[in-house]
Amino acid sequence: MNLDEITVLYTAEEIQEKVCEMGRAISFDYEGESLLVVGILKGAFIFMADLVRQIKLPLQLDFIDVSSYGNSTVSSGEVRIMKDLEYSIKGKNVLIVEDIVDSGLTLYYITEILKKRSPQSVRIACLLDKPSRRKSPAYPDYVGFTIPDEFIVGYGLDYDEKYREYPDICILKPSVYEK
Numbered sequence: 001m002n003l004d005e006i007t008v009l010y011t012a013e014e015i016q017e018k019v020c021e022m023g024r025a026i027s028f029d030y031e032g033e034s035l036l037v038v039g040i041l042k043g044a045f046i047f048m049a050d051l052v053r054q055i056k057l058p059l060q061l062d063f064i065d066v067s068s069y070g071n072s073t074v075s076s077g078e079v080r081i082m083k084d085l086e087y088s089i090k091g092k093n094v095l096i097v098e099d100i101v102d103s104g105l106t107l108y109y110i111t112e113i114l115k116k117r118s119p120q121s122v123r124i125a126c127l128l129d130k131p132s133r134r135k136s137p138a139y140p141d142y143v144g145f146t147i148p149d150e151f152i153v154g155y156g157l158d159y160d161e162k163y164r165e166y167p168d169i170c171i172l173k174p175s176v177y178e179k
């Protein structure tokens, strides 16, 4: 990892504080109910691991893997399911957990698919929201940080599969990908 390529936007401590806040809000809103938490691989895996430990409700986990970016910083515009959910979501309260909503295409595609499977409810929790780049209607219910139009890495987010393990949320310098 080359630290000259990145600038810290939110530290690991700031992220934990925000994730605790989101966990409290979700626990409050669904009090007395149970949740099926659906993580979108791979980017959401770290956020999901931290978030579920802050949700004080009975819950189950499942994962779906879609891809639209490949090794680029711009969405290809085409979303493909690489791995579907293991369990039925019929009659369940589904909470989709996503690391970032950028063009909104991934989330729009996934919510449309899941809504057709007769869940009791579908809500979305995303850590980062980049509304300036939206191309599809995607309305997250729980948002951690609203961020500017920068390419972000760290805390699960990658550029060309690098930086996912970095503990802070960072801006990737454009000189890295504008070649």
Ligand SMILES: O=P(O)(O)OC[C@H]1O[C@H](OP(=O)(O)OP(=O)(O)O)[C@H](O)[C@@H]1O
Pocket (backbone or CB within 6 Å): 040, 041, 042, 043, 044, 066, 067, 068, 069, 070, 075, 098, 099, 100, 101, 102, 103, 104, 105, 106, 107, 157, 158
């Ligand atoms: O709002 P959008 O423009 O669709 O972008 C957001 C999606 O793009 C990234 O995933 P990606 O498809 O790169 O796969 P990954 O999670 O495995 O990194 C990110 O994790 C979100 O899932």
Ligand code: HPA
Pocket (backbone or CB within 6 Å): 069, 100, 102, 103, 150, 151, 152, 153, 157, 158, 159
């Ligand atoms: O800013 C981003 N960083 C990493 N992955 C992404 N996928 C969409 N936007 C981003």
Ligand SMILES: [Mg+2]
Pocket (backbone or CB within 6 Å): 040, 041, 042, 043, 044, 099
């Ligand atoms: Mg993703």
